[in-house]
Amino acid sequence: MSNRTIWRLIEDDIREPAMHFAMEEALLRLTDEAYIGPTLRIRRVNPSVWIGYYQTPSEDVDVDYCIEHNLKIVRRLNSGGAVYQDKGTFCYSAFFQKNDFFSNHNIQQPEELYQLFGAVIIDMCKELNIEATLSPVNDIIVNGRKIYGSAQLDWYSAFAHSGSIMVNVNRDTMQLALRPSNLKFADKGFKNVKDRVVNLAELTPTPIDVKQVINLFVKSFEQKLNAQLEPSAFTSQEWELAKQLYEEKYSRPEWTFARSKTAKSMVSAKIPSGVLTLKFELQNNRFQAAALHGDFLLANHREAERFLSNCINKTPGQVLEELNNANLPQGLKNGLANLIKQIESNGAC
Amino acid sequence: MEPVRLEVLVASPPTKKCNAIISMFEKFLTEFPGQLKLDIYYAGEPMTVTPTEGFRKETGKVRKIPSAYVNGKNVASKEVPEEEKVRKLIIEELSNINQ
Numbered sequence: 122m123s124n125r126t127i128w129r130l131i132e133d134d135i136r137e138p139a140m141h142f143a144m145e146e147a148l149l150r151l152t153d154e155a156y157i158g159p160t161l162r163i164r165r166v167n168p169s170v171w172i173g174y175y176q177t178p179s180e181d182v183d184v185d186y187c188i189e190h191n192l193k194i195v196r197r198l199n200s201g202g203a204v205y206q207d208k209g210t211f212c213y214s215a216f217f218q219k220n221d222f223f224s225n226h227n228i229q230q231p232e233e234l235y236q237l238f239g240a241v242i243i244d245m246c247k248e249l250n251i252e253a254t255l256s257p258v259n260d261i262i263v264n265g266r267k268i269y270g271s272a273q274l275d276w277y278s279a280f281a282h283s284g285s286i287m288v289n290v291n292r293d294t295m296q297l298a299l300r301p302s303n304l305k306f307a308d309k310g311f312k313n314v315k316d317r318v319v320n321l322a323e324l325t326p327t328p329i330d331v332k333q334v335i336n337l338f339v340k341s342f343e344q345k346l347n348a349q350l351e352p353s354a355f356t357s358q359e360w361e362l363a364k365q366l367y368e369e370k371y372s373r374p375e376w377t378f379a380r381s382k383t384a385k386s387m388v389s390a391k392i393p394s395g396v397l398t399l400k401f402e403l404q405n406n407r408f409q410a411a412a413l414h415g416d417f418l419l420a421n422h423r424e425a426e427r428f429l430s431n432c433i434n435k436t437p438g439q440v441l442e443e444l445n446n447a448n449l450p451q452g453l454k455n456g457l458a459n460l461i462k463q464i465e466s467n468g469a470c
Numbered sequence: 471m472e473p474v475r476l477e478v479l480v481a482s483p484p485t486k487k488c489n490a491i492i493s494m495f496e497k498f499l500t501e502f503p504g505q506l507k508l509d510i511y512y513a514g515e516p517m518t519v520t521p522t523e524g525f526r527k528e529t530g531k532v533r534k535i536p537s538a539y540v541n542g543k544n545v546a547s548k549e550v551p552e553e554e555k556v557r558k559l560i561i562e563e564l565s566n567i568n569q
């Protein structure tokens with residue numbers, strides 16, 4: 122027991138989704154600034170839709186349905202696809218100092234965490250006599266259907282790995298609220314989002330509730346990550362920063378709904394973690410604007426933003442050279458290279 | 471492979487109908503990754519890409535806003551087109567390219 126890492130365990134009662142994300146960012150910032158140690162946060166929120174950092178509500182969500190049914194739409198700080206959450210789901214986020222955690226668990230690349238945290242979920246499922254497997258990049262599936270998805274955020278010296286587990290979510294509402302491309306499921310053999318996912322409660326012979334699954338998750342987390350979880354509560358510093366981020370960012374419609382109008386052309390590519398769209402404007406064969414959009418996974422936004430701002434006033438050929446040196450995941454680099462080559466070969470048309 | 475060209479002519483700033491067309495066409499990009507290119511022309515703003523021949527012919531005399539085109543073929547004028555109708559035409563154009 123002595124070599125176990127001590128983690129704070131916080132199961133809070135923040136139910137409002139925008140405040141929930143404000144607290145997530147507060148914990149990440151304070152982890153980076155070394156005010157707090159490793160923290161595992163578990164929470165459930167009011168029915169709502171969360172879009173990925175690079176997504177557009179009107180494209181990925183049925184906004185009218187959400188408004189009509191009082192489902193708040195909030196943009197997350199991490200990337201990935203849109204998700205629907207209600208009281209039949211729960212989420213966790215593990216916040217830690219990247220160097221310490223990576224060295225303790227022999228992690229070389231952030232992507233390896235999908236496997237490590239995925240193993241926590243797989244073991245948790247074993248306790249329920251459910252055989253689950255990792256479906257790369259970031260999902261856990263049972264008989265081909267998704268029960269869990271995850272995403273990451275690389276924030277200076279801190280890191281957050283988050284996941285969402287479906288215990289008894291309303292799949293009908295999920296189907297109506299989300300608008301992912303049907304072809305995203307077709308290549309996996311499913312007609313729509315409702316068929317693509319399954320609840321843990323539908324897989325067990327006896328009824329289970331979210332609280333039971335949370336308890337199993339906590340136990341599995343402790344075992345798999347050699348952690349000692351100590352129940353805790355948010356500090357006043359965390360509350361203060363979260364309230365500030367809520368007021369200045371997450372509660373504001375522009376955080377979720379603002380759209381860039383500067384890019385006038387778009388091309389897209391399928392990469393291992395999702396669909397990547399490059400929105401751009403080219404004048405005299407030089408980029409005047411460039412932005413990423415999509416449900417792909419990317420832990421470090423800063424690197425992507427640095428790369429995109431370096432594209433401005435450069436030709437597609439020059440951008441391809443820059444891409445070689447960019448510190449981005451290989452899958453994303455390959456996808457971007459294909460798109461830039463497509464732009465290069467088509468010139469201004 | 472040459473991408474199928476999608477073009478949308480919208481008001482600046484876009485109206486609700488314009489945004490609906492843009493959203494629909496952006497969604498097609500994710501449905502057919504690597505196969506389409508979408509260009510949005512904002513009325514009154516200079517064009518930074520060369521439009522298709524079909525778009526130029528259609529908008530030469532009268533500009534209908536919003537309007538939308540698939541490989542130069544008009545699919546909507548002053549209205550939001552039926553998603554399925556546009557999808558069918560995209561699939562048709564893609565199969566023409568592959569033949």
